[in-house]
Structures are given as structure tokens and as C-alpha cells.
Amino acid sequence: MLSLIVRRVLIGVPTILGVTVLLFLALRVLPGDPVSAVTAGAPTTPEAQEALRLQFGLDQPLWLQYLKFVGDALTLDLGTSYASRQPVLTMIGQQIGPTLQLAVAAAAVSAVAGILLGTVAAVWRNRWPDALIRTLSLVGTAMPSFWVGLILLMLFSFTLPLFPATGSGGVRALVLPALALGLSAAGTVTRLVRNSMLELMGETFVDALYAKGLTRGQVVVGHVLRNAIIPTVTIVGLQLGALIAGAVVVETVFARRGIGQMLVQGVSTSDFPVIQGVVLVIAVLYVLINIVVDVSYSVIDPRIRVAVGKG
Amino acid sequence: MSIGSSPTTEPPALAAASHEEAPTRETLLALDGMTVTFRTPAGDRLPLVREASFQVRSGEIVCLVGESGSGKSVTARTVMGLTQRDPAMAVGGRAEVLGHDIVSDPSVTAGLRGRDLAMVFQEPMSSLDPVCTVGTQLTEALRRRHGKASRQAERSRLAELLAEVGIVDGRRVLDTYPHQLSGGMCQRVMIAQALACAPRLLIADEPTTALDVTIQAQILELVDRLRTEEQMAVLLVTHDMAVAAELADRVVVMYAGRVVEDAAPVALFDQQLHPYTSGLLRCIPPMVDERPARLVTIPGGVPSPAALPTGCSFHPRCPHSVDLCADRVPELADHGGRRSACWRAEELSR
Numbered sequence: 293m294l295s296l297i298v299r300r301v302l303i304g305v306p307t308i309l310g311v312t313v314l315l316f317l318a319l320r321v322l323p324g325d326p327v328s329a330v331t332a333g334a335p336t337t338p339e340a341q342e343a344l345r346l347q348f349g350l351d352q353p354l355w356l357q358y359l360k361f362v363g364d365a366l367t368l369d370l371g372t373s374y375a376s377r378q379p380v381l382t383m384i385g386q387q388i389g390p391t392l393q394l395a396v397a398a399a400a401v402s403a404v405a406g407i408l409l410g411t412v413a414a415v416w417r418n419r420w421p422d423a424l425i426r427t428l429s430l431v432g433t434a435m436p437s438f439w440v441g442l443i444l445l446m447l448f449s450f451t452l453p454l455f456p457a458t459g460s461g462g463v464r465a466l467v468l469p470a471l472a473l474g475l476s477a478a479g480t481v482t483r484l485v486r487n488s489m490l491e492l493m494g495e496t497f498v499d500a501l502y503a504k505g506l507t508r509g510q511v512v513v514g515h516v517l518r519n520a521i522i523p524t525v526t527i528v529g530l531q532l533g534a535l536i537a538g539a540v541v542v543e544t545v546f547a548r549r550g551i552g553q554m555l556v557q558g559v560s561t562s563d564f565p566v567i568q569g570v571v572l573v574i575a576v577l578y579v580l581i582n583i584v585v586d587v588s589y590s591v592i593d594p595r596i597r598v599a600v601g602k603g
Numbered sequence: 604m605s606i607g608s609s610p611t612t613e614p615p616a617l618a619a620a621s622h623e624e625a626p627t628r629e630t631l632l633a634l635d636g637m638t639v640t641f642r643t644p645a646g647d648r649l650p651l652v653r654e655a656s657f658q659v660r661s662g663e664i665v666c667l668v669g670e671s672g673s674g675k676s677v678t679a680r681t682v683m684g685l686t687q688r689d690p691a692m693a694v695g696g697r698a699e700v701l702g703h704d705i706v707s708d709p710s711v712t713a714g715l716r717g718r719d720l721a722m723v724f725q726e727p728m729s730s731l732d733p734v735c736t737v738g739t740q741l742t743e744a745l746r747r748r749h750g751k752a753s754r755q756a757e758r759s760r761l762a763e764l765l766a767e768v769g770i771v772d773g774r775r776v777l778d779t780y781p782h783q784l785s786g787g788m789c790q791r792v793m794i795a796q797a798l799a800c801a802p803r804l805l806i807a808d809e810p811t812t813a814l815d816v817t818i819q820a821q822i823l824e825l826v827d828r829l830r831t832e833e834q835m836a837v838l839l840v841t842h843d844m845a846v847a848a849e850l851a852d853r854v855v856v857m858y859a860g861r862v863v864e865d866a867a868p869v870a871l872f873d874q875q876l877h878p879y880t881s882g883l884l885r886c887i888p889p890m891v892d893e894r895p896a897r898l899v900t901i902p903g904g905v906p907s908p909a910a911l912p913t914g915c916s917f918h919p920r921c922p923h924s925v926d927l928c929a930d931r932v933p934e935l936a937d938h939g940g941r942r943s944a945c946w947r948a949e950e951l952s953r
Contacts, residue, residue, distance in 0.1 A: 499685050500730045504796060505717020505747040515732045522734070594734055594780045 293590070300586055304579035311575040312365075315568060316358050324562040326350065330374050348374060348564075365572060371565030375557075380569035384551055388573070390460050391550035394469055394542065395535040401474025402535075403528045406481025411517055413482065414489035415508075425482060433479035437538055441472035441545040458547040469546045473538055477531045484527055488520040522593050529585030533578035631804045631836040632659040632682060636696035637706070639674070639681050639860075641908070643691075649908040651677045653860040654696060656935060657853075661803065662834040664827070666841055666851035666868075668883065672905040674860035675840045676725075679808045681705075682838065683722050684712025701804060717747040721797035725809040727790035731781035737792055738777030741765075744799040764795040768825055787818035794825060805829070808840045823850060844887050848872060856880050859906055859916035866941035876943035876952055878921045915946065923947055 327344045345351050349360065364371060370380035413425040432440075448468060449457040459465045492498060493516060501511045540552030547553075551570050558566030590596040639652040652674040659665045667675040677686065682700055686692040687709050694706050701719050703711040712720070724730040731740055741761045746752075752760075758777060765773030768791040781789055790810060797805055807826060811819040827850055829835045841847060847854045847868060854871050856864040856879065864877040875881040882901040903920040906912055912919050918928035927946050935944040945951070 493688075496724050496726050496729045497732050499680075499688075500722070500724055500793070500796075501732065501743075502685060502688065503683055503716055503722040503724075504744045504800065505713075506743060507713075510743075515735065519732070519734050594736075595782050 293587070296590065297583065297587060300583040304583060307579055308572070308575050309362075312362060312568070312572060313358070315571050316354075316361065319562075319564055319567060320354060326374050326562040326564055329561045329563070361568060370569035370572065373558075373566050374563045375561050375566075380565045383554060383566070384569055384573055387549060387551045387554050390548060391536060391539045391543065391552060393466060394473065394539050394548065394550065395532055397466055397470035398474035398477065398535045398539075398542075399528055399532045401470050402477035402481050402531055403524070405475065405478040406528075407485050407517070407521070407524060409478070409482045410485025410520075411489065411512065413486040414493070414516075415512060417490060422486075425486070429479035429482040431479075432475050432482075435476060436541075437473050437476050438541045438545045440475055441469065441542055444468045444472050445545070460549040465546075465548070469542050469548055472545070473535055473542045477528075477535060480531070481524060481527060485520055485524055488523055489516050492516045492519050522589070525592055526585055526589055529581060529588065533581045536577055537574050628660040628662060630658050630660050630699075631701055632838060633699040634658070634678070634682075634697070635699075637678075637681070637698040638695040639677050639686060640693050640695070641689075641691050642693065643909075647909070648693075650860055650911070651692075651908055652681065654935075655857070655860075655862050657855045657862060657865055659804065659836045659838050661836045662830060663852045664830050664837040664839055664850050666839045666847035666854045667857060668841055668844060668847050668854060669857035670842060670883075670905050672859075672907075673857040675842075675857050676808055677860075678857070679722070679806045679838060679840045682712075683720065683806055684709065684716065685722075687712070717744060717800045719800075719803045720806070721800050721802035721804075722806040722808065723790070723793050723797055723810045726813050727786050727793055727810075728781070728813070730793050731789060733781055735780075736777065737779055737781065737784070741777070741792070741796055741799055744796045748800040761795075761799070764798055765792070767798065768792075768795045769821065770795070786814050787822070790814060790818075790822055791825075794822070798829070801833075802835065804836045804838070806838050806840075809842065810839070811846070812842070826850070844884055856883070859911060860908065861916065861944060862935055862942075863917065863944045864942065865935070866943075870941055874952055876938055876941065876948040877917075877945045878923050878951070879917045882920075915944070923951055 326348060327341050327350070330344060331341065349357060352360075361371070368381060370384070372379055373383060376383070409425045409429065413422040416422050445457055445468065448454045455468050456465050457468075489512075498511060498516060501515055502508075506514070539550060540555055542548070543550040543552035544556055551573065554566060555570040557563070558570065634655050634657055636654045636656055637652060638650060638654055640648045640650050642648055655674070655678055657665065667678060669675050680686050681692075681694055682698065682705070684705060686694065694709070696706060698705050700712060701715055703715065705712050716722075731737070738758070738761065741764070742757055745757060745760060745764075758774065761777055762773035765776055770776055770788065770791055776784070776788070776792070781792075784792065794810075805826075810826070811822050814822065823846060826837060826839065830837050839846070839850065851868045854864075854866060854868050855862055856877065858879045864871070864875065864880045866876070871880065872884065875884065879901075885899045886901065901920055906916060906919075912929070914927070914929040914931055915921070915924070915933050918924040921928065925947065931946075933944045933946045935942050936948070938948060
């Protein structure tokens with residue numbers, strides 16, 4: 293079990309390094325000058341601009357800037373925001389809570405809706421509930437989360453004032469963003485659950501379960517669904533990483549606090565340390581979640597659990 | 604009738620087949636012209652089983668033999684009511700399972716399964732739910748029949764059942780997952796699961812095909828013992844003529860969805876009243892030193908239900924076919940205590 297974790301961590305390291313290299317290069321190749329963004333609107337001299345450039349370390353060669361960034365990051369120093377002059381790590385620490393809340397709530401929406409709808413679709417295969425659910429899941433997957441968010445806002449905040457349109461406080465403010473983010477993910481889970489259940493229903497052991505007199509409900513819920521949950525946990529776990537990244541967009545739609553808002557701010561002011569910091573944190577979380585999913589997979593699935601326990 | 608006189612062994616064969624004197628043999632499975640059809644997506648109805656007729660009585664093992672695609676597994680699954688899971692399958696004719704007409708009231712099998720009716724499958728390794736322990740799965744079967752009891756009582760009863768099928772460390776096996784067991788062990792567990800409901804009719808669909816020979820013999824011995832001790836009726840689907848010769852009280856041969864011959868094994872092996880049965884028996888490699896130049900096979904293959912030949916379905920492969928065989932379907936006719944569906948049965952048996 294330990295060697296499994298160590299192996300996964302070792303695979304994660306190059307992934308994160310790759311992300312940082314790409315990000316670092318992209319930021320410096322794309323248009324947008326941090327210095328002019330910081331001094332925007334204020335009267336400034338070329339000398340003052342040069343001083344800022346020196347202060348930010350932007351005068352140094354690219355490889356040196358990169359090494360410094362990686363080196364600092366290893367000591368948990370993500371630099372200082374150009375705009376707010378606050379340490380980026382502190383800023384992320386203040387903002388990440390609401391983002392994680394949103395991502396976890398969205399993953400829960402995805403799992404619950406996906407498993408329910410997928411089961412219904414599998415049980416009523418090729419009949420109208422299945423057709424309806426398949427269409428919905430396709431539409432759900434195809435619709436971008438900000439669009440779903442806008443529709444939800446229109447329906448449940450403006451037309452029917454059930455939930456607040458913006459804000460970060462409390463569970464009520466979490467409902468619509470979590471739905472917006474989770475429903476598009478639920479489409480994938482629905483189809484996965486439906487297809488794995490249908491595949492399982494053709495297995496001999498399902499015949500054997502009916503043969504020993506179990507009812508359809510007992511077979512479907514107690515055995516088929518139980519088997520189908522295993523791949524589902526993996527997918528929902530992997531989705532959680534993507535949902536943290538996806539929160540960026542939804543937070544903007546709902547004007548929620550979070551690292552998404554922070555990232556959008558950072559991008560609009562070319563605040564390199566903020567962008568780098570947020571993206572690095574998202575990448576690290578993504579890799580960590582993947583590791584947790586891999587390990588949990590071996591805990592949930594007895595076929596793997598026993599092999600790991602022995603090995 | 605000429606046929607009755609030629610195989611002289613016939614009356615003793617019937618007597619030998621009934622292992623003990625059991626005057627009250629109850630008919631637990633009676634098929635009378637049962638048909639099973641499959642509706643293709645294009646809307647055609649393919650006949651998978653055509654007018655199957657035979658009976659299984661308590662304390663009796665009836666072997667259903669034939670090549671793959673002969674309809675024997677479909678027959679077994681239909682008796683279990685498992686074909687109902689596929690809406691494209693439809694059952695017709697008459698079929699009585701434990702006295703209940705399953706054609707006019709298909710829902711009745713659901714009530715019988717796990718009580719008086721149980722089944723063992725071809726692939727033991729995939730017959731158990733991979734993510735539940737053996738104990739959990741056996742408990743389900745036990746509770747279906749006997750209701751809920753204390754955990755301790757249930758576990759000791761299950762260990763007893765496992766001991767009965769030759770698993771000595773039953774309590775340990777209860778806590779294992781199916782993938783930790785061998786195929787033979789899984790099949791024993793499946794049989795123990797069938798026993799947990801104390802069935803009167805056991806359907807076994809090629810229970811030993813996936814197992815190696817020594818395990819095969821043990822499993823078959825177990826089935827044989829249950830038949831004798833519990834007076835269980837067993838419908839044993841197999842493609843292995845040797846198994847049929849060993850265990851069966853009667854052998855029912857199926858070809859292309861039809862019963863073509865039905866006889867006691869001794870009589871059947873002595874003389875076949877259908878060329879298909881003869882062909883099947885010739886396909887068994889002889890167990891003597893001199894090797895035959897080549898293995899004998901029946902030329903051709905089982906026709907697809909979508910393209911059945913006219914008349915007798917076997918006529919294109921049959922060495923004895925005449926014009927009549929291609930024209931009209933032969934009835935499954937009685938020949939003195941045994942049955943055959945061949946136009947030339949009497950003539951060829953002379």
C-alpha cells in the first residue's frame with residue numbers, strides 16, 4: 293500500500309513540473325506587461341517602471357526566473373502579488389476554502405444525480421425514462437457550466453427568488469453554483485453508471501442472483517449498483533480535480549469568493565505570482581486527488597484490496 | 604413393432620436406470636411442445652426451442668445433450684424463468700415447473716426460484732458477485748428459504764452446507780471473495796447456494812464444462828449423491844456424452860431447437876434411433892490404445908435459427924437422408940419406451 297502511494301507521488305512530480313514550465317512560458321509569451329498594469333492610469337517615468345521591473349525580478353533571464361520560482365515554491369513561498377503586495381500563499385489560504393466547498397458540493401451533486409439517473413436509465417433501458425435521461429445527460433455534458441449557471445440564476449434567483457444570486461456566505465448561496473458546476477459533470481457520471489450497470493446485467497452472476505430468488509430491486513441495488521459504484525468513485529474523484537479548476541468560471545458567474553476570482557483578477561492585471569500560485573495549487577490538488585482516488589480504489593474494490601494487502 | 608425387438612437390452616436398461624425403488628416419483632418438470640422464440644431488432648421471430656417435450660421426475664437426472672446452439676441452454680434458462688429478463692424472448696406451448704404453468708403465468712417462476720427451484724451455471728468463476736463475500740451471498744440464499752436467523756446460527760448452517768459439498772474450512776471460505784477461490788471451489792459454493800434453498804428441481808447448465816477433469820468428477824458425484832439422498836430432480840445440460848452415460852436416468856438429445864431423441868442411456872448407447880445421436884457418439888474419441896487415423900466429426904454445423912433447413916433440420920448433415928426428410932418435419936414418435944424424431948428410425952435400427 294505504501295509503495296503504491298510512493299509510486300503515485302513520484303509520477304505526480306513531473307506532471308506538476310510540466311505544468312509550471314508551460315505556465316511560466318505562456319505567461320511571458322502572451323501579451324500583457326505586469327509593470328504597465330500595476331502603474332496603469334498613474335503618471336510614471338521610465339525610471340520608475342525600470343525600478344519596478346527590477347523589483348519584480350523581470351530583468352533577469354527567463355531560466356533564472358523559473359528556477360527562482362520553483363525554488364521558492366519548494367519552500368512554500370509563492371512570491372508576492374504585484375497588485376496587492378501581499379504574499380500569494382496567504383491570499384490563496386484566505387480564498388481556497390470557498391472554492392473547495394464549491395468543488396466538493398459540485399462533486400456530490402454529480403455523484404448523487406449521476407448514480408440516481410444512471411440507475412433509472414439502466415433499469416428502464418430503451419424505454420422513455422432512459423431516452424429522456426440520455427438526452428438530458430448529453431445536453432448537460434454539452435452545456436458549459438457558466439451557461440447552466442446563468443439559466444439557474446434566471447430561474448431560481450430572479451424569476452423564483454429561492455436562492456441568492458451572488459455571495460459566498462452560507463449553504464443557500466452554495467446551492468446554485470454547486471448545481472451549475474455539478475450538473476455538467478453529472479452527465480458523464482450518468483452515462484458511466486448506466487453503461488456499467490447494463491454491462492453488469494449481462495453477467496452470469498446476475499442470472500445467478502435471480503436464480504436464487506432475489507427480487508429485481510435486491511439484484512439492482514444490492515449487487516449491480518454496488519459493482520457499478522467502483523468505477524463511479526474513480527470518475528467522481530477525478531472530476532473533483534477538474535471541478536476545482538472549473539470553479540474558476542462558476543465563481544465569476546456567481547461573484548463568489550475563491551481562488552477562481554483571485555485567478556481572474558490576476559490574469560486581468562498580469563499579476564504573474566498570483567496566476568502562477570493559483571495554477572500551481574490547482575495542479576498540486578489535482579495530482580493529490582488522483583493519488584487519493586487510486587488508493588481509495590484499492591480500498592473499495594475487494595479484488596484489488598486483497599492483492600494490495602498481500603503484496 | 605420391429606424396433607422393440609432388435610435391441611434386446613432395452614427392458615433391463617430401464618430397470619437399471621432407476622437407482623432404487625421409488626414408487627412415488629413426482630413429475631417436477633413437464634415440457635409439452637414448449638417453444639422459445641427470439642424477436643430480432645428487424646422484427647423476425649427466430650425459433651430457439653421448437654416444440655420441446657420431455658419430463659423430469661423426482662430422484663431422476665435427465666441429461667440434455669447436443670452441440671452448442673442446439674437450444675439446450677435456452678431450455679434450461681426458460682425453465683428458470685431467466686429468459687423473461689430479455690423482452691425479445693417469448694415462450695409458447697406448455698411448460699409446467701413444479702406443477703405451475705410457466706407459459707400462461709410467467710411470473711410464477713419468480714416465486715419458485717430460490718425455494719423449490721435452483722440453478723447452477725456453466726462458468727463458476729463468474730457466477731458469484733465479485734464484490735460480495737461468499738458468506739453474504741450464501742446468506743441471501745439461506746434467508747430466501749428459511750427467513751432471517753441469528754448471525755451465529757446462519758454461519759454454522761452455511762459451514763455445514765459447505766462441508767456437504769466438500770469444503771472443509773467452510774468458516775474461512777465464508778469470509779473470502781469469489782476471486783480468491785478456484786473454479787472448482789466456486790462451483791461447490793454455487794452448489795451449496797443451491798442446496799441452501801433445498802430445491803426439489805435443480806437445473807445445472809454445463810456445471811463442469813469449465814473445470815478440470817478431477818474436479819469435474821467430484822462435482823458430478825456430488826450431484827449424483829443429491830439426487831439419491833434428497834430425491835432431487837436434476838436437469839443436467841451437457842455436451843459431454845460420457846457425463847450423460849455416467850449419470851443420466853434419461854438422455855434427451857436436442858438438435859437445432861428440437862428434441863430429436865429421448866431414451867435411457869444404456870438403450871441409447873446400445874442403439875441410436877436418430878442419426879444425429881449416432882453422430883454425437885461417434886465424435887467421442889475411443890479410449891483404446893489404437894489411435895484412430897483422425898477424429899470423427901459430424902460434417903457441417905448446427906444451422907442458425909434464422910436459416911433452418913426445411914423438413915428435418917438435420918437432413919443436410921445426415922448420411923441417411925432421403926427426399927422425405929427435406930420435405931416434412933418428423934414427429935417425435937414413441938418407439939417402445941423411447942422416442943425419436945427421424946423418418947427412418949425403424950428402418951435404420953433394423
